[in-house]
Amino acid sequence: MENIIEIKDVTFRYQSEEETSTSVNVLEHINLNIKKGEFVAVLGHNGSGKSTLAKLCNAILTPTSGVVKSYGYDTADEDKLFDIRRKIGMVFQNPDNQLVATVVEEDVAFGLENIGVPTDKMRVRVDEALKAVDMYEYRGHAPHKLSGGQKQRVAIAGIIAMKPECIVLDEPTAMLDPRGREEVINTVRMLNRDFGITIVLITHYMEEAAQADRIIVIDGGQVLLDGKPEDVFSKVTLLKSVGLDVPQVTELMFILHEQGLDTDTHIISEDMAAEALLKLLK
Amino acid sequence: MSTVIKTENLTYTYGLGTPFEKTAVKDVNIEIEEGELCGIIGHTGSGKSTLIQHLNGLIKPTSGHIYIDGLDIWDKAVKIRDIRFKVGLVFQYPEYQIFEDTVFKDIAFGPKNMGFSEDEVKRRVEESAEIVGLKPETLLRSPFELSGGQKRRVAIAGVMAMEPKILILDEPVAGLDPKGREKILAQIKRYRDQKNATVLLISHSMEDVARFTTKILVMEGGGVFCYDTPPKVFGRASELTAMGLAVPQITRVMNRLKAAGIELDGDIYTVEYAAKKINEYLLKHKSES
Amino acid sequence: MLKDITIGQFFPGESILHRLDARFKIIITAIFIAMLFSADSVIGLVPGILFTALCYALSKIPFRLMLKSLKPIIPIILFTSVLNIFFLDGVVLFRLGFIKITYDGIEFTIIMMIRIATLIAGTSLLTYTTSPISLTDAVESLLSPFKKLKFPVHELSMMMSIALRFIPTLIEETDKIMSAQKARGADMESGGLLHRAKALVPILIPLFVSAFSRAMELALAMECRCYQGGEGRTRLKELHSRGSDYLAICVSLLFLNAAILTDLLL
Numbered sequence: 001m002e003n004i005i006e007i008k009d010v011t012f013r014y015q016s017e018e019e020t021s022t023s024v025n026v027l028e029h030i031n032l033n034i035k036k037g038e039f040v041a042v043l044g045h046n047g048s049g050k051s052t053l054a055k056l057c058n059a060i061l062t063p064t065s066g067v068v069k070s071y072g073y074d075t076a077d078e079d080k081l082f083d084i085r086r087k088i089g090m091v092f093q094n095p096d097n098q099l100v101a102t103v104v105e106e107d108v109a110f111g112l113e114n115i116g117v118p119t120d121k122m123r124v125r126v127d128e129a130l131k132a133v134d135m136y137e138y139r140g141h142a143p144h145k146l147s148g149g150q151k152q153r154v155a156i157a158g159i160i161a162m163k164p165e166c167i168v169l170d171e172p173t174a175m176l177d178p179r180g181r182e183e184v185i186n187t188v189r190m191l192n193r194d195f196g197i198t199i200v201l202i203t204h205y206m207e208e209a210a211q212a213d214r215i216i217v218i219d220g221g222q223v224l225l226d227g228k229p230e231d232v233f234s235k236v237t238l239l240k241s242v243g244l245d246v247p248q249v250t251e252l253m254f255i256l257h258e259q260g261l262d263t264d265t266h267i268i269s270e271d272m273a274a275e276a277l278l279k280l281l282k
Numbered sequence: 283m284s285t286v287i288k289t290e291n292l293t294y295t296y297g298l299g300t301p302f303e304k305t306a307v308k309d310v311n312i313e314i315e316e317g318e319l320c321g322i323i324g325h326t327g328s329g330k331s332t333l334i335q336h337l338n339g340l341i342k343p344t345s346g347h348i349y350i351d352g353l354d355i356w357d358k359a360v361k362i363r364d365i366r367f368k369v370g371l372v373f374q375y376p377e378y379q380i381f382e383d384t385v386f387k388d389i390a391f392g393p394k395n396m397g398f399s400e401d402e403v404k405r406r407v408e409e410s411a412e413i414v415g416l417k418p419e420t421l422l423r424s425p426f427e428l429s430g431g432q433k434r435r436v437a438i439a440g441v442m443a444m445e446p447k448i449l450i451l452d453e454p455v456a457g458l459d460p461k462g463r464e465k466i467l468a469q470i471k472r473y474r475d476q477k478n479a480t481v482l483l484i485s486h487s488m489e490d491v492a493r494f495t496t497k498i499l500v501m502e503g504g505g506v507f508c509y510d511t512p513p514k515v516f517g518r519a520s521e522l523t524a525m526g527l528a529v530p531q532i533t534r535v536m537n538r539l540k541a542a543g544i545e546l547d548g549d550i551y552t553v554e555y556a557a558k559k560i561n562e563y564l565l566k567h568k569s570e571s
Numbered sequence: 572m573l574k575d576i577t578i579g580q581f582f583p584g585e586s587i588l589h590r591l592d593a594r595f596k597i598i599i600t601a602i603f604i605a606m607l608f609s610a611d612s613v614i615g616l617v618p619g620i621l622f623t624a625l626c627y628a629l630s631k632i633p634f635r636l637m638l639k640s641l642k643p644i645i646p647i648i649l650f651t652s653v654l655n656i657f658f659l660d661g662v663v664l665f666r667l668g669f670i671k672i673t674y675d676g677i678e679f680t681i682i683m684m685i686r687i688a689t690l691i692a693g694t695s696l697l698t699y700t701t702s703p704i705s706l707t708d709a710v711e712s713l714l715s716p717f718k719k720l721k722f723p724v725h726e727l728s729m730m731m732s733i734a735l736r737f738i739p740t741l742i743e744e745t746d747k748i749m750s751a752q753k754a755r756g757a758d759m760e761s762g763g764l765l766h767r768a769k770a771l772v773p774i775l776i777p778l779f780v781s782a783f784s785r786a787m788e789l790a791l792a793m794e795c796r797c798y799q800g801g802e803g804r805t806r807l808k809e810l811h812s813r814g815s816d817y818l819a820i821c822v823s824l825l826f827l828n829a830a831i832l833t834d835l836l837l
Contacts, residue, residue, distance in 0.1 A: 045459040046431055060791060082797050090795040093457075097785045098792035102581070102703040102736045109807035111796035116803045126807060140583050144739040147326065158796065174457040177326045177486050178528055204459045207531070243461030248489065248531040248553050255557040261564075270531060274538040281544050281563060340750050363756065371754040378744075379751040381776035391773065395756030426780065440755060 004166055004198060005034040005057050005088075010066035012052055012221075026052045028221040029066070034166070039192045039199045041209035041229075044218035045243035050202050053218060054170045057200065058088040071165070086115065089159030093171040095151035096144075104146075104154050105130065105139040111162045129161035130154075132195075133187050149180025153187055160191065166198035167191065174204060185211065206233070206247050210268045217244065230266040249273035256280075285352075286448060286480050287314040287337060292346035294332055306332040308504040310346070314482070314497070319474060321491035321512075322484045323527060324501030330484050331374075333501065334450045337482075338369035350448070367396055370446030374453045376437035377430065385411070385428070385436050386421040392444040403443075410442035413476065414469045431462040438466070442473050449473060451483040455490065463487075467494055488530045492516065492551040500527070513549040532556050581702050587815070588630040588700045593709035595816040600697050602823045606830045607686050607693075613678075615834030616685050622826040623693040630700050640695045641688055648684055655680040703735040705808065712810055725801025733789070741782060748777050 012027040026049045034040060034057075044050040055061040056068050059075035071087050073080040092098050101107035105126055112122045130136040133153040143151055152172055159167055169188065173181040185208050191197045201212065209215050215232040217225040219242040225232045233239070233246045236254040240246075246254070247268050253276070256263045263280065267273050292310040297303050307329045314320055324330050335341045336348055339355050339362040348355050355365045370392075373379070382388035386407055393403045411421055414435040420428070425436050438454060454470065455463040467490060474481045482499075485491050491498060491512070498515040500507040502525055508515060516522070519529040519537055529551070536550045546559040583589075588596075606619040627637060661675025698706065711728035718724050752773045753759070759770045 045461055047429060058795060060795065082799070085795055085797050090792075092788060092792055094785075094788060096740055097788035100733065100736065100789065100793060100796075102732065106702075106704045106807055110793075110798075113804050113806060114797040114799065116805050119805055119807065119809055122805065122807050142581070142739070143736070144743070162796070171457075179325065179526065204457075206460075243459060245460035249535060251553045252532060252535075252556050252560075255553065256560060259557065259561060261561075270535055270538070273535045274542075277535065277539055277560070278542055278544065281539065281560070281567075335750065338754060340753060363758070366754055366756060371751075373747065373751045373754070376751065378781050379748055379755075379773075379777050381773045381780075391752075391757075392755040395758065444756065 001035040001037065003033040004036050004071055005032075005200075006067075006069040007032040007053075007056065008067045008069070010056065010063040010068060012049075012056065012061065013064045025064075025221055027056075027063075030221070030223060032216065032223060032226075034198065034200060036165075037192075037196055037198055039189070039211075039213045040201065041212035041215045042200065042202045042218060043204075043206075043209055043215060043244055048218045048242075049221045050218045051170055054090070054168045054200065054202050057166075057168050058090055059084050060090075082115075086162060087164055088166045088168060089162060089164035091152070091155050091159060091167060091169040091172050093174050095148055095155060095175065098155050099143040099151060099158075102142055103139075104135065104141050104143060107143060107154060108139075108157045108161050111158055115162070125161045125163075126157075129157040132160060132191075133157045147180060148176040149183040152176065152180065152184045156184070156187055156191075160195070160197070164197065166200065168200040168202075170202050171204065172201070173208065181205070181208070206245050210247055217242070230268050233268050234265040236265065284316050285313045286316045286350065287312070287482075288349040288352075289336070290347040290349070292333075292336060292348060293344050294336065294341060295344045298344065306504055307336070307343075310504075310506055312499065312506060312509055314480065316480055317474070317478060318480050318497050319471065319495050320480075320482045320497045320499055321495035322482060322499045322501065323486070323488065323491055324507075325526060328501040329504040330501050331452055332504075334371065334452060334482065334484065337448070337450060338371045339365045340371070367444055368446055369448045369450065370441040370444050372438055372441045372449070372451040372454060374456060375434075376441075376454075377433035379440075380425045380433060380437055383424055384422055385416065385425045388425050388436060389421075389440045389443050392440055396444060406443040406445060407439075410439040410445075410473075413442060413473050414439045415465065431458055431465075434458070434462075435466065435469070438469070445477060446479065447477075448480045448482070451481070453484050453486065455485070455487070463490065488516075488528055492530050492533075500525075512551055516551040517549040580698065582632060582636070582699050583702070584631060584700065586629060586631045586700065588626060588696065590815075591700075591819055592810055592812045592816045593701045593705040594712055594810055595812065595820060596697055596701055597706075597709055597713060599819060599823045600694055602820075602827050603693050604690065606823075606827045607690055609827070609831050610686075610834045611682070612834060613682055613685065615830055616682065616689065618826045618829040618833060619689055619693070620685070622823065623689050623696075626693065626696050630696055632696065632699050636699070637692045637695070641691055644687065644691055648687055651687075652680045652684055655683060703732055705810070707732040707735070708806065708808075708810060725804075729801075737782075737785070740785075741778070744781060745774065745778055748774050 007030055010027055010030045011025055013025045042050045042053065052061060056063060057070060059081055062076045068075040070084045073084050075084060099107050100110050108126045108129055109122055112125060127136065130139055133156050135150060135153050135157060138146065138150065143154060173184050176184065188199055188201060189211060192199045203209055210229050212229060215229050216223060217232060224242060225235060233250045236246050236251060249270060250265065250268055253263045253265050253267045257265050264276060267276055289310050289312050292307055294307040295303060295305045310333060322330050332341065336343055342356060350365055350368060353360055355362065380388050382391065389407045389410060390403050393406045416435060416439065425433055451470065455466050470481060473479060495512060497509065498512055499509045500515060516529055516533050519533055522529050532553055533551045536546060536556060539546065546563050550556045550559055603622060606622060607616065610616045610619065627634065656672055656676045657670060659673055659676035659679055661673035663671050663673050665672040707728040710731065711724055714724045757770060757773055
């Protein structure tokens with residue numbers, strides 16, 4: 001599979017006003033590739049640099065040293081800014097602060113208006129996007145009257161209307177209740193499965209990360225782990241030492257394993273756990 | 283133990299007489315004992331947030347009564363500000379209420395409003411900062427340059443410094459990473475133990491509620507669905523699931539084992555307890571065979 | 572509570588008024604204002620009142636909402652009325668010491684009260700029946716001749732539309748911050764003017780801090796969605812004038828004529 005985002009030896013440091021030596025590297029010599037069609041989850045505690053990593057992908061930030069190439073364009077090249085952003089959409093944490101318009105469908109149209117899509121084509125794309133996230137019946141509503149999960153789905157519709165090839169979501173569920181979280185995660189999975197959109201999901205929730213194809217764990221500005229969810233979560237002690245958690249079932253298997261039972265610590269879902277425990281206890 | 287919070291047929295209707303009229307809390311009768319660490323769970327819109335704002339008199343009920351320490355808080359003889367000092371309320375995302383230029387001053391806002399001497403205010407600020415794990419030198423910094431998790435702890439300390447007998451928190455760990463969540467929950471527990479306080483907290487995380495609380499209040503559609511100990515509440519897993527509330531993942535797995543004919547006695551809702559029960563089960567069956 | 576404010580709100584609907592071109596609605600509102608201010612007598616105001624009633628009937632907006640929109644301005648009306656009744660010269664009806672009530676004072680006050688109430692009720696219809704986006708688009712379109720003078724017309728309408736989008740959010744936030752500070756013992760209900768002004772600090776600072784951070788995040792989100800100013804932008808809903816829009820203008824002009832004539836003749 002081809003790489004759509006290539007991060008090569010990237011170091012990033014926020015430029016402070018006065019040139020003091022206190023500004024630390026948020027990311028240090030990171031190397032990562034994101035492949036077309038992947039569903040990647042990025043984990044890391046607050047301040048680990050995972051948000052910065054997301055912002056480097058679509059040229060909101062550019063590396064202090066090293067190169068980020070998105071769809072072959074160097075993100076430091078300002079002429080290619082909008083080419084990159086049309087291909088890589090971004091959804092943010094706070095649903096309120098990314099909706100521009102006072103009516104749902106007008107908000108979904110915002111990006112299309114910016115890139116000059118003709119009115120008749122725009123109508124079709126807005127309706128399609130709203131139907132894809134199951135918010136079509138709310139097209140005439142005011143955003144502030146919607147629930148958090150619904151707002152976030154409107155934000156996603158605004159991105160997919162632009163037909164991006166990749167969507168980066170920066171903790172899209174952090175401010176939502178369990179129902180809203182489920183709505184958003186189901187939508188994200190559907191976009192990956194049915195539309196083939198590459199997903200980079202930054203999250204605190206282990207159950208959400210467990211649904212990805214690949215998990216990248218960032219700690220102290222570096223890649224700590226990178227692999228399949230079951231392999232990453234099996235490193236229970238390491239994850240806990242960097243302030244992260246594992247799904248409850250993985251933890252159970254880990255504890256049982258520590259106590260000398262022959263359990264597989266690569267278990268990350270309820271189904272897998274039920275099956276393994278049945279075998280153990282029967 | 284004595285009852286510290288009691289509500290009697292508590293009902294509240296929003297926007298009475300407008301097209302947006304909605305009953306948020308309906309006929310709620312609860313009694314919470316002193317020293318309890320009570321988790322409140324329920325969907326968004328189940329009336330949790332409205333209920334807790336009644337308990338310190340921020341919202342006046344449409345009908346019904348609220349008793350704090352046996353006092354009817356809307357009785358003419360009761361000053362509502364005194365009730366607010368007795369019942370501390372930490373809102374969701376409390377870091378947005380920070381306004382002073384130093385952490386010390388911001389935490390001191392509550393105690394100052396209560397009219398304490400400077401020495402007493404200082405003692406309270408330092409003590410509550412200590413409980414939430416803020417270093418003494420942090421007190422002199424501007425709260426606006428702290429990290430999100432630190433700001434959250436400053437805001438919580440601001441309410442703890444009022445040393446309320448009852449501390450109520452609306453989703454105190456929302457949006458934090460696992461480590462941050464763990465820290466704040468432990469600090470809340472510490473406050474309760476040090477001050478012999480009663481704590482109520484709203485949470486969406488069943489896992490946290492299961493590990494952390496002594497009682498659970500489940501709200502549904504503005505009313506109380508049940509109020510009981512965690513094992514009893516999670517023992518009704520199927521009803522909770524039908525309501526759309528997720529029970530802890532571990533409980534779901536154990537219920538599936540039960541359905542497959544493997545009976546681990548006791549209602550299991552934490553990982554450690556599950557591990558213990560599985561070991562017991564294996565021991566018992568090995569000795570049998 | 573702050574949430575009860577209805578001025579500036581939009582009530583979606585499909586009525587004739589909702590479907591009129593927003594640009595025309597703005598022009599009609601101007602004509603309506605002229606209608607009310609061309610009249611110097613109670614009778615002269617009748618066409619304006621009838622026009623308002625007609626518009627409410629056509630808009631299918633509940634009458635109750637109109638009354639609600641008037642509520643916040645009652646103090647203003649009462650205050651100016653009192654001033655006018657006591658301080659206007661003319662035929663004296665009643666005198667007590669230096670206080671006197673004149674016939675002209677009463678007449679003028681009645682005219683003014685009706686005028687302000689009708690004005691608010693009528694102009695509220697503009698926002699009730701027009702989505703904020705159409706409204707700002709219309710302002711942009713009406714002001715577009717000024718673009719040639721380097722006047723930032725697009726930026727202005729964008730700012731208006733974002734302001735409208737965030738008003739409800741910020742009102743909600745203000746409510747929340749007020750509750751949070753009250754829970755920390757802030758006393759906002761008692762004390763003198765200075766004390767009350769000081770009591771606003773714990774509310775205003777968090778509100779500004781949050782508004783700024785919202786603005787930063789919104790700007791970032793807009794940039795990510797390829798916003799680059801008004802150049803080359805298209806619209807989901809283009810403004811189209813139709814026959815009915817011109818008809819509406821004619822009707823409102825008729826009412827303006829009626830207002831001027833009744834005032835002159837009667």
